[in-house]
Amino acid sequence: xxxxxxxxxxxxxxxxxxxxxxxxxxxxxxxxxxxxxxxxxxxxxxxxxxxxxxxxxxxxxxxxxxxxxxxxxxxxxxxxxxxxxxxxxxxxxxxxxxxxxxxxxxxxxxxxxxxxxxxxxxxxxxxxxxxxxxxxxxxxxxxxxxxxxxxxxxxxxxxxxxxxxxxxxxxxxxxxxxxxxxxxxxxxxxxxxxxxx
Ligand code: GLN
Numbered sequence: 001x002x003x004x005x006x007x008x009x010x011x012x013x014x015x016x017x018x019x020x021x022x023x024x025x026x027x028x029x030x031x032x033x034x035x036x037x038x039x040x041x042x043x044x045x046x047x048x049x050x051x052x053x054x055x056x057x058x059x060x061x062x063x064x065x066x067x068x069x070x071x072x073x074x075x076x077x078x079x080x081x082x083x084x085x086x087x088x089x090x091x092x093x094x095x096x097x098x099x100x101x102x103x104x105x106x107x108x109x110x111x112x113x114x115x116x117x118x119x120x121x122x123x124x125x126x127x128x129x130x131x132x133x134x135x136x137x138x139x140x141x142x143x144x145x146x147x148x149x150x151x152x153x154x155x156x157x158x159x160x161x162x163x164x165x166x167x168x169x170x171x172x173x174x175x176x177x178x179x180x181x182x183x184x185x186x187x188x189x190x191x192x193x194x195x196x197x
Contacts, residue, residue: 001194004029004038008054010046010078014179018187032063040072040170040194043079045134045177048103051082052092061092068096072170072194080173081137088140097171098143105138105162105175117150117176119165122185129183131164131176138175139163150174170196 003019005012007028019026019042029035041064043051055061067073068083073096075083084093086100106113112135116128129150139162142148146168152161164175170193178186 001025001039001191002027002037003040003042003191003194004034006030006041006043006051006055006060006079008058008060009051010044011177011179012042012044014177015042015044015076015187018179018184022184022187022191024191030058032058032060035063035067038067038071040074040190041067042190043073043075043082044179045077045079048078048081048087049091051078055082056092061094064094065096068094068171072172072190074172074174074190074193076174076177076179077134077136080139080175083171083173085143087137097166097168097173098146099139099166099168099173100141100143101137101173102140103137104135105140106133106136111135115152117152117164119150119185121149121167122189124185129178129185130181131174131178132180133164133176136164136175139166139173142166145169167193170194 002025016026083097150165
């Protein structure tokens with residue numbers, strides 16, 4: 001299996017390290033032609049506006065859209081924003097996933113934080129997943145054919161927690177960074193989408 005990691009910008013090296021640890025070939029992707037040989041693609045965290053501009057310059061927007069219509073793509077954080085249909089502002093997006101995201105949703109004082117998520121689709125679902133959020137977006141709403149995979153806990157007033165992971169067929173979006181903790185279960189889950197259940 002070959003999973004490319006979009007390497008225009010952001011923390012692509014960390015994703016490659018997890019994939020390689022799982023025994024998966026993980027080339028860095030910068031050119032449209034490199035998509036042809038892949039089974040799936042990860043779009044890392046970084047800065048989504050910059051990533052979108054670079055993808056436009058490298059003429060990757062159309063090839064990435066085409067790729068995502070038949071193959072698996074996982075976007076983490078900025079990558080999830082780039083995958084979305086709507087980021088509530090003007091910036092280049094792939095528009096593949098039927099989700100609306102709210103960028104930098106956690107305000108200044110808590111720009112970065114960690115929390116535990118219970119994700120029933122992962123292996124060993126009873127063991128919480130430690131999730132690292134860095135100037136993270138939330139998934140403000142999901143549209144047709146999108147399955148919510150993880151939410152933050154309810155707040156003290158019982159207000160429903162925000163959506164931080166979702167799936168639409170073989171497309172996966174997470175607000176947080178599973179490549180930064182030593183828990184490969186999200187990567188394994190993505191590999192199961194690549195293989196197609
Ligand atoms: N704040 C960034 C953005 O809006 C995302 C941050 C990240 O990828 N860690 O693009």
